Amino acid sequence: MYSGIPMNYNFNEIEKKWQDHWAKNQTFRAKNNCDQPKYYVLDMFPYPSGAGLHVGHPLGYIASDIYARYKRHKGFNVLHPQGYDSFGLPAEQYAIQTGQHPAVTTEENIKTYRRQLDQIGFSFDWSREVRTSDPAYYKWTQWIFIQLFESWYNNSSDKAESIDTLITVFETDGNAKVDAVCDDEIEVFTASEWNAFSIEQQQEILLKYRLTYLAETEVNWCPALGTVLANDEIVNGVSERGGHAVIRKKMTQWSMRISAYAERLLQGLDQIDWTDSLKESQRNWIGKSVGASVTFNVIPNDTGSAKYKIPVFTTRPDTIFGVSFMTLAPEHDLVSKITTDNQRAEVEAYIKATAKRSERDRMADVKTITGAFTGSYAEHPFTKEPIPVWIGDYVLAGYGTGAVMSVPCGDQRDYDFANHFNIPIPNIFEGIDISEEAYGAKDNVIIANSDFLNGLSYKEATKKAIVALEKLNQGEGKTNYRLRDAVFSRQRYWGEPFPVYYVNGMPQMIDTKHLPIRLPEVEKYLPTETGEPPLGRADVWAWCTESNTVVDNEKVNNTTVFPLELNTMPGWAGSSWYFFRYMDPTNDDVFAREKALTYWENVDLYIGGSEHATGHLLYSRFWVKFLKDRGFVSIEEPFKKLINQGMILGTSAFVGRIVATGDFDGSEDVQTIHTDFFVSKPYADLIISDAEKAKQLMEIIANHYSVENKDQKFARPFTIGVSPTHVKVQYVNASDELDIQGLKSDSEFGDDYKDAIFVSDTGAIITLDTDSDDTFKVSREVEKMSKSKYNVVNPDAICEQYGADSLRLYEMFLGPLEQAKPWNTAGITGVHGFLKKLWKLYMGDSGLNITDAEPSKDNLKTLHKTIKKVEEDIENFSFNTSVSTFMIAVNELTAQKCTSKAVLEPFLVLLSPYAPHITEELWSLLGHEASISTAAFPQFDANHLVESSKNYPISFNGKMKFTLELPLDMSKDDIEKTVMAHEKTIAQLEGRTPKKVIIVPGKIVNIVG
RNA sequence: GCUCAAGUGGCGGAAUUGGUAGACGCGCUGGAUUCAAAAUCCAGUUCCUUUGGAGUGUGGGUUCGAUUCCCACCUUGAGUACCA
Helix, strand or coil: CCCCCCCCCCHHHHHHHHHHHHHHHCCCCCCCCCCCCEEEEEECCCCCCCCCCCCCCHHHHHHHHHHHHHHHHCCCEEECCCCECCCCHHHHHHHHHHCCCHHHHHHHHHHHHHHHHHCCCCCCCHHHCCECCCHHHHHHHHHHHHHHHCEEEECCCCEEEEHHHHHHHHHHHCCCCCCEECCCCCCCCCHHHHHHCCHHHHHHHHHCCECEEEEEEEEEEECCCCEEECHHHEECCEECCCCCECEEEEEEEEEECHHHHHHHHHHHHHHCECCHHHHHHHHHHHCEEEEEEEEEEEECCCCCCCCCEEEEEECCHHHHHHCCEEEECCCCCHHHHHCCHHHHHHHHHHHHHHHHCCHHHHHHCCCCCCCEEEEEEEECCCCCCEEEEEECCCCCCCCCCCEEEECCCCCHHHHHHHHHCCCCCCCCECCCCCCCCCCCCCCCCCECCCHHHCCCCHHHHHHHHHHHHHHHCCEEEEEEECCCCEECCECCCCCCECCEEEECCEEEECCHHHCCCCCCCCCCCCCCCCCCCHHHHCCCCEEECCCCEEECHHHCCCCCEEEECCCECCHHHHHCCHHHHCCCCCCCCCCCCHHHHHHHCCEEEEEECHHHCCCHHHHHHHHHHHHHHCCCCCCCCCEEEEEECCCEEEEEEEEEEEEEEECCCCCCCCEEEEEEEEECHHHHHHHHHCHHHHHHHHHHHHHHHHHHCCCHHHHCCCEEEEEEEEECHHHECCCCEECHHHHHCCHHHCCCCCCCEEECCCCCECCCCCCCCCCCECEEEEEECCHHHCCCCCHHHHHHHCCHHHHHHHHHHCCCCCCCEEECHHHHHHHHHHHHHHHHHHHCCCCCCCECCCCCHHHHHHHHHHHHHHHHHHHCCCHHHHHHHHHHHHHHHHHCCCCEHHHHHHHHHHHCCCCHHHHHHHHHHCCCCCCHHHCCCCCCCHHHHCCCEEEEEEEECCEEEEEEEEECCCCHHHHHHHHHHCHHHHHHHCCCCCCEEEEECCCEEEEEC
16 A cells, blocks of 8 residues: 655556545445535446457546536536446357357456446446346336337327327227327227227237337348347448348337437427537438328229329429329339239339349449339329329338339439430429439429419429318328337347237236346357247246246246247347436336436436437437326436547558569569568658669568578569558557567567568668667558557556556547547657656655745736636537646746645646546645545636736738737827837838738737838 | 538647637657666757748638638548438
8 A cells, every 4th residue: 555755656556546545435426415506427338348448438438527527626416427238249249159148248348347447537426337237227128118118109299198098099089080100001990999899909909009019010130140220220231230231121020119209309409419410410310301292093004993092202292293203112012003914024023123132232323223114104183194103213112102203303313214214304493404404402493384383482382282282182291201110129139128928929018016027048149940039049938927927938828828028129228218227226116216317307418429329319319208208207308418529549550561573483473472571661661762772672682582591583573562561559669669579579460570570761671689779660550449450559558657647638638529539659658747747846856845835926827827728628628728738837837936835736626637646646645634526626816817018919911020018008009109119110111101000909910011 | 422520730739709820749859967778857840942931721702910701622531321
């Protein structure tokens, strides 16, 4: 243990001491009953991966920790918790490979995370830790799922209500008047019909209304992962995790009726303080478009007499007279029904061809226009003219109705399609040329050739067209959203089990008082041979309605014991509400007690990565709105302010390996051979630009191989090039010089560098046993931090070598929080040196160097300008600039030889959010018993910054030439006189008379002429 | 293609109610200290053809004055992708 007062800054001892102290005294425990104003600072909780943290991960945590500590100094009761999103795919993939239970590896990974987090000195309230994979936690995830099941969305009240209110309506009035968000095509029934339905029939109907429902849906199936994926888990047509192929497949799945909340999710964005880009991605994801639904009647053809209707959605009902064809998605249900015999072969061939194209091909190739004519015609609602009905894969089955009214003059895709298939392109825009391309803009159009819409603008024509369509009963105004209901089932093991069992195929909820339903044990984490999810392997996975327990599968009799659901919940289930659990983490009666919920309300500041824009952040908002509707919480939005921290990139290091190209064996085949020669960066540049130098090196190489190794092939003429090869950044110093010995003896590279010959800056071969001055420089490049690029920097090593305070300061010092920026360990010596200077300022050479001396004017000026700047910076989340400010302050106070306690004590408080360990240590050396975190933030006093004079920049035509110290209270006239009389002014003017003299008192003087 | 960011020394970056461009730090150069190295300290460090001139991606514009405001363009990064 640490004792006495060391003269040197012994960060390892100091940091360990205070981390232990904080943990032991629960210094950062948030109070639930408190008169202080609350402040809730949250980080997006991590998935505990096996790789542990690299220096990029803590960036956001450091920023939020600074803010949390700052808010404590400002008198707030701060909730700053941390936990783990501990269900997830990687642990399960690892389990499949090794047989290790995911719970075991997860526990190990969490231990590593915790150790790494602890050593950085975060002020987390660990007494509130949550883990999504903990049954005490997922009990409530299951509970929320049940609440969603027991709810429907009433459009009339614009909120979710208990399913009981819906049943009451059905019992008394049937469903004709119900305005709900529900499945399409629900049959209308009366009250008496409802009451006559069997229980199963009733349940089947209710399922179409519930906010979470079981339905056969077309899903994104990932064969490699053996599970379905949500839209936001697919990036560029492949799985976000692992990059595996994804195909469309119909499966019975739990879904969440998030589409019910589309409008509120959109509107709510205006109420929250998020970045515009993040709000924009959510807006795009929700994808609201306002327009009309229009129904086209199919003209009965020779083969069929049925009267089919084609409903379409359009944002441009004003262009309805420009329709010259219709296009259906190839998957559209009507296609097979309306295709004429003549066209059947062609249509079927086309459908087959498009089905074969993967989603990825379709996305990659948007230029090729394909389609087929069905042979059928639809009737134009107004002109009654026949319109040919085509199919084409540019129309998406999943959006709108899967069919479009094609207006080639107003939509480029329709235009291209019409051109390709020689379909007429009628022009309905007055004075607009459409011979080259469609005119898609809505502004400044005047509709023509459109009967009763002639002469109208987009807005007027849209209104009028909708009214006319409504009169015909063939359309109405409609708003469409791109946002689809979210698939909630995963065919995986390591996730929350559903509290669901099946009676005659109908899902039944387990009563909430029997929760949690714990994840069963399985012997293998793979799907069953019959293709069921891993839970299908569990032996004890049936629900007994008598004992209300999970029992052996063999007991299933479908009268009292029923099979349980085999899917598990997706990763976003547990993370959609965890911020509430921190408020009351151990409560076993409710997910969080009301008192805690009303005190802490919502998250004031949320920091995390932007990759969660359309997943976690949208789902959380959805669940919170739902919980509010049902009266469980009182807030509408979970995260008031949100900041995305930028990614920290790695600075990769490369050694230039010489590759030789030539015909080495006389076979006349040109080969490229990787030699054992590596060249230093400056020399590599030289041989590329200087043929003479290259020749010299070639000779050396040829000699090496032919003489020493008796390898004749290099004696022939050849050419050389430099191939950059990644090496570990650990072997490179601040001057980009390589530790050759270190690299050679690194076991991870094996024998790669055993025979390596390193050529120095000057072109000399570096020998390791002589102490020459030859150095070898690597080339560098900024890339994403990743193990394969050997540029990963572990915070453990940084903490050991420089300390957590240095790490914290440096991460902030790198640049603006929200920007991506490269990490380069070399630069950390700057902030580390600052901490040493700070230590020296307080400790002197022979012990505490603090006196009760009156602070000087300069001391106070330095202190107060620092208070002002740091406070402004923290409020603006500009942490990088306050680190500079601290450096300037310490430089100034050192130069001023300041020893005044009245200045040095408050300065520690300013710095403590950034560098909590060293400030806590110095604070206690100053005689304080209580933690520095309890100290009040210093008060800024502008009086200390008042100046009597100003060093005016004197510019000529806007260019500053010299400065002049003048009193601040000097009048404009006097300033002009003084400046004009100055010898440097006279010299500048060279006899010219200035046209104008601009004087801004306290700012500048500009002489024009 | 569309949307949103961002372009400033060798590097990370600072400066925005328009007013001394390059703060702070890294690196580099020179010096002190040292047997030597590390560490520490001091000085210098945008560029150039240097009694001066140019300069914040490029070209224009507004202004006494533009990194900051306006217009056009270029480049890079992120997101999104046939959404009717």
